Amino acid sequence: MVFMKNILNRLSRRFSLPQLFVLLAFLLVFGAILICPLISLFSKAFLDKYGNYAGLANYQKYFNNPNLSISIWNTIDISLVSTVFSVVLAFLFAYALTRSNLKGKTLFKYIAMIPIFIPTIIHAVGLVYLFGKQGVITRMGWDIGLYGRTGIIISEVIFTFPQAFLMFFVALEYADGRLYDAAEAMGISPVKRFFRITLPDVKYTVINAFFVCFTLAFADFGAPKVLGGNYNVLATDIYKQIAGQFNMNMGAVVGSLLLIPAVISFIVDRIVRSKNSSTLNAKATKLVIKKSFKRDSLFFVFCTVISLCFLVLVAALFMGALTEYYPYKMDFTWKNFEFNNSTGGIGSFYHSLEMSVATAVFGTAFVFIYAYLCEKIRKFGALRKIGKLFSVLPMALPGMVIGISFIFFFNNKHNPLNFIYGTIIILVLSNILHYFSVPFITATGALKKLDAEFESVAESMNIPRWKTLLRVTVPLSLPAILEIFMYYFVNAMVTVSAVVFLYSANFRIASIAISHMEEAGNISQAAAMGLLILLINVIVRILYEIAVKIIQFKRKKKEERTI
Amino acid sequence: MSFLEIKNITKRFDKQTALSNVSANIEKGELVCILGPSGCGKTTLLRIIAGLENANSGKIIIDGKDCTSLPASERNFGIVFQSYALFPNMTVLQNILFGLQQKKSLSKADMLDKATEVLRLVDLTEHTNKYPRQLSGGQQQRTALARAIALSPSYLLLDEPLSALDAKVRARLRGEIRAIQRSLGITTIMVTHDQEEALTMSDRIIVMNNAVVEQVGTPRSIYDNPATPFVANFIGSMNFYKSGGEICAIRPEKLIPVERHEAYDIAAAVKALEFKGALTRIYAVLPEMDEIYVDIISDRADALGLHEGALLFLKAPAEYQIKYSAKAAV
Structure with missing residues (x-):
């Protein structure tokens, strides 16, 4: 017996079996949640109501019904227009913050990020307070005709602006000062410098931002839900097919259409990434921004206007949430924070917190270990490649698609995992998958910065892997881990699209409750709930910033103390 | 073992x-x-x-x-x-x-x-x-x-x-x-x-x-x-030159410059002199166009009256010569 055990031990260590098993387990789990639901989605699209193979009949039916297929053109229309606005404005905003001597850069940067901290459905609610039938601005005599195309476009611009802004900010932050100095010495005009140096440097980011914004707007559910009116888009169509008419097969058809721009965007991103790798030169000098009062003043005005738009939106939410009955009874009140139980109540907020903390805790642990396995194991190159491929796929999956494919997969009597359907587990799982790609990149980036020989040295000292991971890798990657935690938390707090299909009546979450409040006409309660979400997200963000500062400070102090 | x-x-x-x-x-x-x-x-x-x-x-x-x-x-x-x-x-x-x-x-x-x-x-x-x-x-x-x-x-x-x-x-x-x-x-x-x-x-x-x-x-x-x-070239320096069907190799410090009238093994034309302090490095070209160099005490270089284009006569002691077959190119 002892002899056998010895041989087994020996064998397992010789072929790194523990590592192989952990890697395989992670790949299988992730692969299963990623791929199986998609297979169920597509198989549903090709079946009729009774489960018989229907070929392309569902698609034919869809395209032959003008009431349905018009949504495709509507969706392309609003996505295209909002993307153009968003990309141009975000580029200018990021350019102002990176390439001018504007005052208040940090403040502008955080204001530009406000929309990330609230659900898209709340952007729409804010717009209703400003431009709706009884909106503040409408009552001042300017009716923009919010409901329908206009409202959706404005809302999508607000939604996609921060995403594009952050991409441009990172891209524009790095510049090779030598190029600009040389160009100036050669007498090349600033305008020409912009078109010949700056723009070519960030052209891939521009392309990427365009596709990211387009995909986000294309699949967004929150804004069209509130502002759409009779203007149908694909995301609301899916919801109607599935939640309204229980036509699962047609829902699957629409879902598969929703994947198209996401897949294109994904491919573009892959191509762009491979071309964009060698931009930063180690010898690059920092770009010194010249003094220009005219340029700085122009940008200051621009940034102030954009920031005011966001601040006014938030102010509108405050106004709605803190008054008795806008616009008729403008007395101050807290009563809107006493949420009706019929639409979810305050309990939905606690559920959201629960779900977001669970998503952040399990998501961070899963992503980090997953990235560690892909990055720090020496063997099993082929498996690790598959792992890396899996990790980028969620980027191409809109939340709605994840939502319906999860229903098809998990709400199946024959699925042994059926029991998680309707529980918090499925919500957390869908969030971890939905927002997986960005944290994976963050984790991989942090791990790549660590010396590849840490593991080798530890191995030579016969220190087990898990101990090296806990004592060396994790402490050194703490800032990245916190960033991932925050990213998961904030996104889980605001998400609607995936979870709208997956929540159950006894576990309602805040973003869903908002949509129910809005449906029930309790718009002031919706605004109040939106503010609570904004508040908690801002607090988490501040805690994150403080934690990072503390880590940096501690590291510094540790060194000073012993010198 | x-x-x-x-x-x-x-x-x-x-x-x-x-x-x-x-x-x-x-x-x-x-x-x-x-x-x-x-x-x-x-x-x-x-x-x-x-x-x-x-x-x-x-x-x-x-x-x-x-x-x-x-x-x-x-x-x-x-x-x-x-x-x-x-x-x-x-x-x-x-x-x-x-x-x-x-x-x-x-x-x-x-x-x-x-x-x-x-x-x-x-x-x-x-x-x-x-x-x-x-x-x-x-x-x-x-x-x-x-x-x-x-x-x-x-x-x-x-x-x-x-x-x-x-x-x-x-x-x-x-x-x-x-x-x-x-x-x-x-x-x-x-x-x-x-x-x-x-x-x-x-x-x-x-x-x-x-x-x-x-x-x-x-x-x-x-x-x-x-x-x-x-190995000869990677460790230390080595002069290579053709001699018969073979490649001959000798370390620069093993070559001994001699006066014209003394017995010598190699005659070469000085291509350049490099004063390095105590030592002077002499770059020279053999009749078969192989390039070699020798490090000698600077005073000795003066005494020999070496300059660009001058002829350099060298002794290459047989015990320090290494022969490689012509196939083993460097």
């Missing part, structure tokens, strides 16, 4: 062959350098000896035991990498204790004793509570060495341990590493691309090029009798 036997190791990465049928023996207690230009496979060989990489074929036998597929954690060696790979979140002492804590047989006091002992050995007792970033390059290097020997490994592997340091520190550490190695009597294998390092530090050198072993021997024997033109 040797302490460590490397038997017919072959290693391929995708289509590239990093090691091709490499064999060598290493004796107990000696310091052996694996020397070669970058990309010759020397680091791969070290990683295979460590168990951090698996060979496609061949065997590694340590102390009579076949260790070919034994994982690194069971081979009982210490290793120092070029980057040192010190854990930046731990102090010097913690870095050393991290490995010691793994030994269940040691008590806390024993661990501390052992750590103090190795720190004394590398002369770091004053820096035990510093973090790696607060140390100089040389101190980091010594910390890595202390960490590697703390577990009393049966052999020590050094991967370009000095190449990240500046010239002065490097020269001093060569001596220190050698002294520690001798006092511990620990079998040590060191990878380097620096021939001077290999010559000054090792008992024996394994010269590698293009995935194969070119020559194994003591520094002296390799310098005096390089087995191939590559």
